[in-house]
Amino acid sequence: MSAVLPAWLDPLPDAAAQRALDGWAIEQRGIPGIELMERAGRGLFELVQRCVPDGTIAVVCGKGNNGGDGLVVARLLREAGREVDVHLLPDPGELEGDARTNLERLCGAPPRIFNPGALFEVAGIVDAVLGTGASGAPRGLVGDAVDTIAAAADHGVTVVACDVPSGVDASTGEVAGVAVRARATATFHAAKPGLWIAPGKQHAGEVVVVDIGIPGDDGGRPPATVAGAGAITAAVLAELPSRGAASTKFDGGSVLVCGGSTGLTGAPSLASAAAARAGAGYVTVLVPASLNLVFEVRQAEVMSVPLPDEDGALMPAAVAPALERLERADALVLGPGLGRAEGSAQFARDLAAAANVPLVLDADGLNAHAGRLEDLASRRAPTVLTPHGGELARLLGVGNEEVRGRRLALAREAAHRAGAIVVLKGDDTLVVTPAGAVAVSPGDAPALATAGTGDVLGGTIAALLARRVEPFAAACAGVELHRRAGRIVGERIGVEGAIAGDVIDALPAARRR
Numbered sequence: 001m002s003a004v005l006p007a008w009l010d011p012l013p014d015a016a017a018q019r020a021l022d023g024w025a026i027e028q029r030g031i032p033g034i035e036l037m038e039r040a041g042r043g044l045f046e047l048v049q050r051c052v053p054d055g056t057i058a059v060v061c062g063k064g065n066n067g068g069d070g071l072v073v074a075r076l077l078r079e080a081g082r083e084v085d086v087h088l089l090p091d092p093g094e095l096e097g098d099a100r101t102n103l104e105r106l107c108g109a110p111p112r113i114f115n116p117g118a119l120f121e122v123a124g125i126v127d128a129v130l131g132t133g134a135s136g137a138p139r140g141l142v143g144d145a146v147d148t149i150a151a152a153a154d155h156g157v158t159v160v161a162c163d164v165p166s167g168v169d170a171s172t173g174e175v176a177g178v179a180v181r182a183r184a185t186a187t188f189h190a191a192k193p194g195l196w197i198a199p200g201k202q203h204a205g206e207v208v209v210v211d212i213g214i215p216g217d218d219g220g221r222p223p224a225t226v227a228g229a230g231a232i233t234a235a236v237l238a239e240l241p242s243r244g245a246a247s248t249k250f251d252g253g254s255v256l257v258c259g260g261s262t263g264l265t266g267a268p269s270l271a272s273a274a275a276a277r278a279g280a281g282y283v284t285v286l287v288p289a290s291l292n293l294v295f296e297v298r299q300a301e302v303m304s305v306p307l308p309d310e311d312g313a314l315m316p317a318a319v320a321p322a323l324e325r326l327e328r329a330d331a332l333v334l335g336p337g338l339g340r341a342e343g344s345a346q347f348a349r350d351l352a353a354a355a356n357v358p359l360v361l362d363a364d365g366l367n368a369h370a371g372r373l374e375d376l377a378s379r380r381a382p383t384v385l386t387p388h389g390g391e392l393a394r395l396l397g398v399g400n401e402e403v404r405g406r407r408l409a410l411a412r413e414a415a416h417r418a419g420a421i422v423v424l425k426g427d428d429t430l431v432v433t434p435a436g437a438v439a440v441s442p443g444d445a446p447a448l449a450t451a452g453t454g455d456v457l458g459g460t461i462a463a464l465l466a467r468r469v470e471p472f473a474a475a476c477a478g479v480e481l482h483r484r485a486g487r488i489v490g491e492r493i494g495v496e497g498a499i500a501g502d503v504i505d506a507l508p509a510a511r512r513r
């Protein structure tokens with residue numbers, strides 16, 4: 001599936017797209033494959049020298065061009081005076097093309113037959129077994145080699161991966177069987193989605209992108225490299241409107257936040273405060289009448305509308321009054337603190353179906369749609385689901401383990417079934433559209449790992465939807481603002497002890513960075 005990625009996403013070509021790019025560079029732009037391989041090997045060499053400055057290096061080579069890169073780096077390391085053991089998995093006669101050429105160019109001792117024990121006695125290992133040509137779990141001797149490299153890493157041997165840690169699916173980050181866990185990965189031309197998406201992200205370690213001279217779109221029209229995914233960049237924030245001198249609160253749009261239940265009044269408060277801090281013109285919470293006083297007192301900048309409730313939980317009878325308020329709203333966040341009462345789940349389903357405004361469905365609003373994603377597909381206005389892993393598992397009726405292992409595939413499935421944008425939260429937050437576009441967040445905002453930051457994200461995205469930002473851009477920009485705010489909090493007050501309110505307060509600064 002190739003969707004044209006917006007300019008504010010840096011392409012993360014998947015395995016097929018990267019192979020197409022390699023082929024295009026060779027056939028259409030006349031760059032010899034052997035030259036691409038040499039440049040790849042040189043980039044890998046520099047990373048190995050940095051990560052393993054001394055001691056013996058074992059280079060384990062598979063039979064494809066990933067192995068060919070390994071043979072290049074073995075030669076360069078030996079030319080630099082390093083002690084290098086080359087372990088060749090295939091018979092030498094099985095090597096073809098550029099890999100074979102580099103076998104012939106190898107200086108020093110010829111490659112040895114793969115010797116697992118030797119991998120525990122070296123300072124470092126270069127994993128040149130499988131790259132973008134891998135399919136499925138490593139098999140046979142390749143599987144044994146990947147197992148051994150992984151075990152050696154567990155014993156403290158430094159592993160540097162060539163292009164992709166062997167065993168990781170370059171396109172999705174899935175690990176079918178066993179995979180190498182590298183200290184660092186030298187990846188060629190561009191990072192692949194599998195290096196940015198868990199569990200592949202954790203296997204890749206530090207990712208260094210090596211320029212191997214594949215030209216950009218210099219009019220030569222490279223193949224659509226957008227078949228993979230895109231990395232969210234700061235440029236997405238340029239999609240956001242700014243308040244001008246003549247702006248009024250009406251320009252900022254009206255965000256409604258519907259949720260809350262006894263003991264769970266904090267979530268709608270966090271979501272509504274976040275919407276205000278993210279630029280909404282005005283924000284109103286729709287909450288159980290018996291809890292309304294809490295909201296009257298808590299946040300002066302947020303208005304509150306009491307809805308009929310039973311024991312502090314919203315029931316289907318609250319749908320009609322809520323819809324009345326929605327007539328004058330520009331976006332709705334539904335779910336924060338809603339609670340698990342059956343009547344509240346029905347309330348959430350009825351309101352989601354009837355609300356004709358852009359909707360951010362979060363928390364118990366999502367749980368109310370477990371196994372009912374298709375109900376959302378008939379909504380006329382845009383829908384953004386913001387599940388964490390456990391909520392996505394409940395939506396799809398699968399186990400948490402399956403979501404942890406197949407994040408991209410399952411986010412795509414939910415987006416397709418619900419006809420909605422899915423924001424699958426995590427250090428590697430994914431934003432996936434029903435049409436198949438995929439954006440990945442750079443993450444690295446550990447201060448966000450605290451209760452309530454999910455509510456903050458929902459309110460932030462709703463504020464951008466209320467300002468008529470295109471929904472995919474609004475979801476990605478919301479994720480980026482949220483991440484930046486988390487990083488600001490981490491720098492200002494420290495990761496430990498950061499709380500969701502700090503992230504809200506940092507949202508305005510996050511736009512300025």
Ligand SMILES: NC(=O)C1=CN([C@@H]2O[C@H](COP(=O)(O)OP(=O)(O)OC[C@H]3O[C@@H](n4cnc5c(N)ncnc54)[C@H](O)[C@@H]3O)[C@@H](O)[C@H]2O)[C@H](O)CC1
Pocket residue numbers: 019022023026033036037040062063064065066067069129130131132133134135136137138139140142143162163164188212
């Ligand atoms: N194409 C180029 O110009 C460049 C490529 N670079 C490097 O090449 C690899 C991609 O090479 P390719 O030959 O397509 O595939 P691999 O080297 O990944 O090897 C696949 C090889 O292994 C076998 N295999 C596949 N899956 C499994 C499995 N699960 N178990 C066992 N064996 C498996 C398969 O039969 C193939 O023979 C790319 O990653 C780069 O490293 C250069 O870097 C740049 C130029």
Ligand SMILES: [K+]
Pocket residue numbers: 066127128129130131161162163164165166
């Ligand atoms: K590899």
